Amino acid sequence: MTAPTAPLLGQMMDVPLLVSSLIAHAARHHGSAQIVSRRIEGDIHRYTYRECEARSKQLAQALIALGVEPGERVATLAWNGYRHMEAYFGVTGFGAVCHTVNPRLFPEQIAWIVNHADDRYVLFDTTFAALVDALAPQCPRVRGWIALCDEAHRPAMRTPVLCYETLLAVQDGVFDWPLLDERSASNLCYTSGTTGNPKGALYTHRSSVLHAYAASLPDSIALSARDALLPVVPMFHVNAWGIPHAAPLNGTKLVLPGKDLDGQSLYELMEAEGVTCSAGVPTVWLGLLTYMREAGVKFSTLNRTVIGGSACPPAMLRTYEDDYGVQVIHAWGMTEMSPLGTLAKLNWEQAQRPLAEQRALLEKQGRVIFGVDMKIVGDDGRELPWDGVAFGDLHVRGPWVIDRYYRQEAGTPLIDGWFPTGDVATIDPDGFLHITDRSKDVIKSGGEWISSIDLENIAVAHPAIAEAACIACAHPRWTERPLIVAVKKPGAQVSREELLAFFDGKVVKWWLPDDVVFVDELPHTATGKLQKLKLRERFRDHVLPTALAAAEQCPMEPLDLRTNDRDEGAGAADHVKSAALRD
Known part of the structure; x- marks a missing residue:
């Protein structure tokens, strides 16, 4: 019996996939492309990817001067703006972890998250000054709170705070992004947590870069250097669906709306900046639709938007496409998936079908993008057929899907290497996913x-x-x-x-x-x-x-008309298949 031969290794450069390489690429090859922000101060700020990288390096220097070590967490409490964008790269670029915190959560939840993550510093927009005053006594391990402003706009607070612009001003920006292990942690996001404490998803540089590639694919968001992209989805929610990473990868003009997400504010910013693509949850698009109907206006440049976070009502999808000429890309994902999983786009053959059949597909959550695999399983754990009829628990796997929650290393949520999403779904013969419910809501x-x-x-x-x-x-x-x-x-x-x-x-x-x-x-x-x-x-x-x-x-049966108690933290529902109810 001969000994197995060693595999023939390739002879390619071993260049790590790092988040810093995204902004470095944009600065070097799309240096004049713009990042436009509606600031908390009320004006419009405009600069380039080249300037964004330079300031991100100054932030990295400032944090190192404050004693932040690689692997330590630096949190943000901020809207979509250029300073938040700088944190995405200035924190992760030297090896620290950018922890985006959702300021819309209850203060007790935010305090719990900051303490659980053991955040060293917290960067915050001045609109959250009162929130920080309430949080600071509950977060004793935070070394400092940094207001994202200049000295002229520093808020009057009980909590001692540092000023972001003052910290950056003393740094020269002469800094080389270090070569890190691509499997080291880059970003930390917590689930919104309907019950119990939120759970942390700790992403890697490798997973974040791969996810940015996937988000850019033609059958995904299809970003390019010819787009102007406005993410309505907040940067504090699952990395704004990966857009702050995907935009510099492509040299895409980025338009950041700040705190004003009402229909009129969004519409006016989209029109002023020639926005071609956007992304957000259905409630935002409902507000925008209401404004446009009442104002009698239409888009002049917007041609597509990604809608996810919850199911997009088919009526809204049809209205945007028929009345306003905007392609709605229905998407599905979750914090544990970085978040992109599926997007509803037709292939060549599907696009030849009757319009009603096309729309029936587009109203579903779509097909997986490369890097994600999925299946549905029944009570016995066996995979169910992709016939569009059988529905069961949805499981996923891939290089940007978590294998465990942050600081829960002792246990894994995986089942035979698959992550159980908690969604109930069907998959049709075209491979289109249709989320029929959360397992706790069915x-x-x-x-x-x-x-x-x-x-x-x-x-x-x-x-x-x-x-x-x-x-x-x-x-x-x-x-x-x-x-x-x-x-x-x-x-x-x-x-x-x-x-x-x-x-x-x-x-x-x-x-x-x-x-x-x-x-x-x-x-x-x-x-x-x-x-x-x-x-x-x-x-x-x-x-x-x-x-x-x-x-x-049935007078002999006791009548209990209370809604059945449900375990909100449960995984799969009890899938009993009987014929008790029929036409």
């Missing part, structure tokens, strides 16, 4: 599943409805039945009976909602997602008319 009626997302999309398609959520209510016969909680458009009128009738013929009969409740507004998480936990708590004692009728028919 409605289990008589042992069968009802997709709350599908019912929400139908409700929002009604011309009088601005936003809707579907939650489960207890039922003495079927265990759970769907309740629609809806918000009417300003001045619109629609009755409970009219909205219920709107569902007829659009879903099978046993999916039809049992009741409708109208509210002034729906609760959202800090990242714009519907907070169904709060809705379930609010309507815990809601009595469905059908539940009363069923109770009268």
Whole structure:
């Protein structure tokens, strides 16, 4: 038996994939490309990638002078702006970890996150001065708080703070980005955490650069040096979906909107800067759509946008494309995936199909981009077929998917090398993913599943409805039945009976909602997602008319009309397949 021969190794340069290489590339090869920011101070700031790298190097020098070591965490509490962009590279460039903190979380959660991450310094926009005053006593291990401003705009605070521009001014910017191990940590993001404490996803330089490549692909966001890109998705939320990394990779003009994300502010900035591409959650695009309708305006340059974070209502998708000429790219991902996973774009063959079939595909979450693999599994853990009918728990894997949470090294969330997302989904023969629910939100009626997302999309398609959520209510016969909680458009009128009738013929009969409740507004998480936990708590004692009728028919059975308790931290739902409910 002969000994195995050693593999023939290639003879290519071993150049590490580093976040600093992205801004270095942009400065060297797209040096005059612009980064435009609406500042907290109220004016428009404009400079180039070349200047951005120079100031990022000054920041690196300043942090090193303050004693920050490679591997230590430096946090940000900031909007989308040029100084936040500099932190993305100035912190990570010398080996520290840029920890973007969501300022929309509850102060107690923010304090917990800062302490859990063991942040050494926190960079903050001046709009968060009061928040910092509240946080500082709760975060004793933070060495210093740095206000992202000059001395003239330094806020009056109880907390001693350093001034960002003063720190940079004493540095000369003569600094070479060090060659780091590409597997060293670069960025830290925490999940929004609907229950329990948020969990940290610690990204590497390698994963971040690979993710930036993937975000730039033609079947992804399709960025180029000819684009002007405005990320509405915040830089404090999953690295703004990787856009601060992907934009310099391509030399893309970057337009950063600051704190003003109302429809008028966004529209005016897009028009003034010739924005061609954008990205954000559905609630933002709903606000922009409302403004444009009321103002009677249209886009002159915007041609596409990525919508993710939660399912985009098909009615909104069609309105943007039909009425405003904007291609909507439906996307899906999560913090644990850096976040991009799938995007809805058609291949050549699919684009030849009838328009109705094309739109049915585009309303789904799309196909995976290279680097991500996915599957759906049943109760027994076996993979289910890609037939568009079978639905189960969605699992993913790839080089920018986490294998464990930060500081939870003792345990891994992986199942046979796959990350369980907590989503329930189908995958069709075209490979298009359709998220039917979160496992904790799926409605289990008589042992069968009802997709709350599908019912929400139908409700929002009604011309009088601005936003809707579907939650489960207890039922003495079927265990759970769907309740629609809806918000009417300003001045619109629609009755409970009219909205219920709107569902007829659009879903099978046993999916039809049992009741409708109208509210002034729906609760959202800090990242714009519907907070169904709060809705379930609010309507815990809601009595469905059908539940009363069923109770009268079964007087011997105890009637408990409270919403079933759900384990919000649970993974897969109990997938019971029975034929209890049929047409």
